[in-house]
Amino acid sequence: MHEHSVVGTFLNSYLFDPIAQALGFHTEPGHHAVPDHIVMILLVAVGLIAFSFWLRGRLSVDNPGRAQHMAELILEAVQGLMREVIGKHARPFLPLIGALGLYILCGNLLGLVPGFMSPTSNLNITVSCAVCSFVYYNYHGIRKHGLLKYLKHFAGPVWWLAWLLFPVEIVSHLARILSLSMRLFGNIYAEELIINSLNQYIFPFLTAIPVMFLALFASTIQAFIFILLTMVYISGATEDSHEEGHGSEHHKMNVQLPADAAAA
DSSP states (O other): OOSOOHHHHHHIIIIIHHHHHHTTOOOOTTOOSSOHHHHHHHHHHHHHHHHHHHHHTTOOSSSOOHHHHHHHHHHHHHHHHHHHHTOGGGGGGHHHHHHHHHHHHHHHHHTTSTTOOOGGGSHHHHHHHHHHHHHHHHHHHHHHHOHHHHHHGGGOSOGGGHHHHHHHHHHHHHHHHHHHHHHHHHHHHHHHHHHHHHHHHSSTTTTHHHHHHHHHHHHHHHHHHHHHHHHHHHHHHHOSOSSSHHHHHHHHHHHHHHHHHHTO
16 A cells, blocks of 8 residues: 555654654655554564463463463364364474464454554565465475475476476465465455545445455455465475375365465
């Protein structure tokens, strides 16, 4: 979004711009020291850190509260999904999956609050999340199988087709960055564009309210799709058998699931 958010403009005017000027940096007229999407993502990060400390202080084995019950319910659901997609060895990947899911979900929902904007409506943010996912699953694939063995499965089971399959697989893996980032960016950008247009040109806040309920659902779905595809990529990179039939069946799942999820 090219428009400045109210909160981003306020924080820049009274905090970031003065700090930048004190450090000797000068901003052009109409621009601020920190872009709005960076301000928003900083607010998301600070909010998640503060929430984690708040929730940790209220954890109790003898007398769990509502927040703890809700957190445990969500955690069990995510872990169950990870076991279904990745397998029994899914537990070590929970920190990244959980962090990405909360980070993207909060970023998506932030734009529904008046005065804020969704940082995920900026392509820089969605690309950074996609690159993080890409680097993470490839790192764990190389860590588990070794570099040569991990690259070998890109060539496929038929050696005389390796010259064709290897570059195709490399391109398909690189395309995952594009698909993850553009899907998230396109949906959230369009969502904010529609809501802002309704507020500005039709009846402020009246016609936008039903759309905001749809946006709430879409924001949750987009965060879920992102972490689901990340699970699928991790599963394909860390599976025990790349050459056996199980590996080929898992590869079919790896190809079909992103195509189905892309329709969302």
